[in-house]
Amino acid sequence: MIELSRHKGWTLVFMTLTTGVYFASETLQLSPLISDSSHYKPTVYTFSYDLLYSWLVTFAVSKINNIVISQYPSDRQIIGYALAYYVGAIGFALLGEIPCLHDLVIVPGFWDHLQPCAKLTILFFAGIIGILGLYQCRQAWIDRDCGKHLIPYLIFVSCYGLVLMTLVYGEASNINIHVHHAIGAAVLSFWFTDWNNYPSMLCHGVMMGVVVEGIDFYGIGELSLFLCNNGTLMEMSYMVPILIIWSMCSLCLYRCFGFGGPSGIKPKVLKI
Numbered sequence: 022m023i024e025l026s027r028h029k030g031w032t033l034v035f036m037t038l039t040t041g042v043y044f045a046s047e048t049l050q051l052s053p054l055i056s057d058s059s060h061y062k063p064t065v066y067t068f069s070y071d072l073l074y075s076w077l078v079t080f081a082v083s084k085i086n087n088i089v090i091s092q093y094p095s096d097r098q099i100i101g102y103a104l105a106y107y108v109g110a111i112g113f114a115l116l117g118e119i120p121c122l123h124d125l126v127i128v129p130g131f132w133d134h135l136q137p138c139a140k141l142t143i144l145f146f147a148g149i150i151g152i153l154g155l156y157q158c159r160q161a162w163i164d165r166d167c168g169k170h171l172i173p174y175l176i177f178v179s180c181y182g183l184v185l186m187t188l189v190y191g192e193a194s195n196i197n198i199h200v201h202h203a204i205g206a207a208v209l210s211f212w213f214t215d216w217n218n219y220p221s222m223l224c225h226g227v228m229m230g231v232v233v234e235g236i237d238f239y240g241i242g243e244l245s246l247f248l249c250n251n252g253t254l255m256e257m258s259y260m261v262p263i264l265i266i267w268s269m270c271s272l273c274l275y276r277c278f279g280f281g282g283p284s285g286i287k288p289k290v291l292k293i
Contacts, residue, residue: 025088025216032083034099038106039079042230043072046110046237059117060238067240074241075233082207082232085173088225090216098222105223109230113202114238116142150224154212157221173211181246191259193249203235203243 025031047068050060061067094102121138132140161167188196210228213221235243 022089022091023093025090025094026084026086028093031093032080035083036076036080038103039075039229039233040072041103042106042110042233043075043237045107046114046234049111049114050238054118055114056118059114061240071237071240075236078203078207078236078244079229079232082210082229085176086211086214086225087169087172088214088216089169090222094216094222098216098219101219102222102226105226106230106233109206109227110234110237111230112227113231114234150209153220153224157212157215157218160215160218160221170212170214173214174208177208177211185247187263188247188249196247196249198247200246201235201239201243203232203239204246206231206235 047063049055050063119138119142121136121142135143157170158167161170185196206228210225210232213225213228216222216225
């Protein structure tokens with residue numbers, strides 16, 4: 022098996038595709054096909070920094086995904102993935118222009134306020150993703166690597182759990198969950214990482230396209246899972262406990278996974 026997430030050649034291909042998808046998404050955003058209410062007003066400043074954020078986010082997600090495949094993707098597979106990547110970004114943006122989907126927001130209780138058209142659309146795509154997900158689950162069970170698929174979710178929960186803890190500890194008011202589509206797509210991509218199953222590879226491409234489109238249209242705020250009105254001002258008394266707790270956790274992590282630990286990781290010695 023090839024760990025494609027760590028393959029330098031694939032990383033170059035992936036980041037090249039990401040840049041192209043971002044440019045296509047930005048072009049679509051500026052076209053008459055997208056209404057002004059469907060995105061933030063783009064400027065040269067937002068264009069430049071949202072491109073940087075797209076690079077950083079997709080690079081991090083691709084590394085966390087731990088994608089595996091029996092052999093390096095063929096030209097046909099790469100072309101298929103590229104098309105799926107573009108379709109994910111462009112297709113999702115155009116879906117947002119359908120009247121019943123235009124103001125769709127995933128917050129607690131959102132389902133009760135949806136129009137029948139929106140419900141059918143969600144059920145249709147959820148069904149497709151669900152079928153592909155079950156097939157991937159079956160393959161993971163056969164390969165006995167379910168743990169590898171779950172690790173990205175543990176990382177996701179840990180990171181956003183820490184964010185929630187700091188907001189609660191900082192007495193932020195009216196904390197609520199708002200699942201932006203970029204977050205949702207990134208989380209779904211965590212599951213489709215066994216690319217010996219070609220439909221999973223294509224589904225992953227679509228999800229990543231949605232991530233890039235979301236950041237391009239709405240900026241880095243797409244990664245804000247928890248929204249609130251305000252919080253207390255940062256103070257020394259607020260930061261010291263966080264620093265102490267994190268330092269203790271760091272010592273435990275170094276003990277478990279550091280050089281010479283149970284994982285067997287040893288520093289490489291360079292011969293001169």
